[in-house]
Amino acid sequence: MMNKEELISKWLNNDLNDQELEVFKNLEDYDDLVKLNNGLQAFKAENYDTSKELETVLKTIKSKKQHQSHWFKPFMRIAAILAICFSLYYYTTTLDTTIHTEFAQKTTIELPDASNVSLNAKSSLVFNKNSWKKERDVKLEGEAFFKVAKGSTFNVITKSGTVTVYGTQFNVKQRENYFEVICYEGLVGVTYLSQETKLKPGDSFLIIDGKTIAKEKDYHSTPSWLNNESFFKSLPYKEVIAEFERQYDVDITLLNIDPSQLFTGSFAHNNIDVALKAITLPLHVTYSKTKKTIILKRE
Incomplete structure (x- = not known):
């Protein structure tokens, strides 16, 4: 005949046959075990295997040498500690x-x-x-x-x-x-x-x-x-380009242009063609645009 610990272990793994399930339901601690397991589900972390951890706890309890009422008290204490740990883990990760x-x-x-x-x-x-x-x-x-x-x-x-x-x-x-x-x-x-x-x-x-x-x-x-406007006063041109890329989600390549030269001006965030003219005309730079790729060039 299978002992209580083995029955609980199989129950946690959903591995009881019909006959074993009936024996398990007749255990004196059946209701408490079901409530405890349901309660622990609320505290478990996303990748935490509650069944395995409860099974580990069960193996540490020397139920063969203790009366059923004595066996269940330490089980409840350990499970309560686990519940607190799971709760703290969830709290600190959020x-x-x-x-x-x-x-x-x-x-x-x-x-x-x-x-x-x-x-x-x-x-x-x-x-x-x-x-x-x-x-x-x-x-x-x-x-x-x-x-x-x-x-x-x-x-x-x-x-x-x-x-x-x-x-x-x-x-x-x-x-x-x-x-x-x-x-x-x-x-x-x-x-x-x-x-x-x-x-x-x-x-x-x-x-x-x-x-x-x-x-x-x-x-x-x-x-x-x-x-919705970026303004620059005597800042390196590379900073202007970097901000333009962030505001319009594009990649810009500079040809024959010194990225450290200073730029004073601004560009709007709601019209890319107007914005391109705003950052190229003051420096006499031309541009070509293909989807999300832009090339700025000085002849």
């Missing part, structure tokens, strides 16, 4: 919220403290809802404009540096070899290479290819890209 934009896409996010973030094309933002009351930290890759609600310290963490603020409006752009912060309201502290720089409204902090670039005061109330 802490971070990630927002991502693709080429030619923008979006606006409201953070847990009612701060608003506008995310530019090909950017991502990560934050933690559960720890927000203790740490108002966001991780940014790309470009975003922040309207921060009043409260405790707010940090924007990028690969290039960290921006710390107290109730303010500012723009952060972190791209390859490019890091820029512009303060529009309040006070911003930018930490770069362990050194902090304070920015007041209109002040900018710009690093290109590891070099600090001085900029004039910016008296706009918001960044131009929020109005």
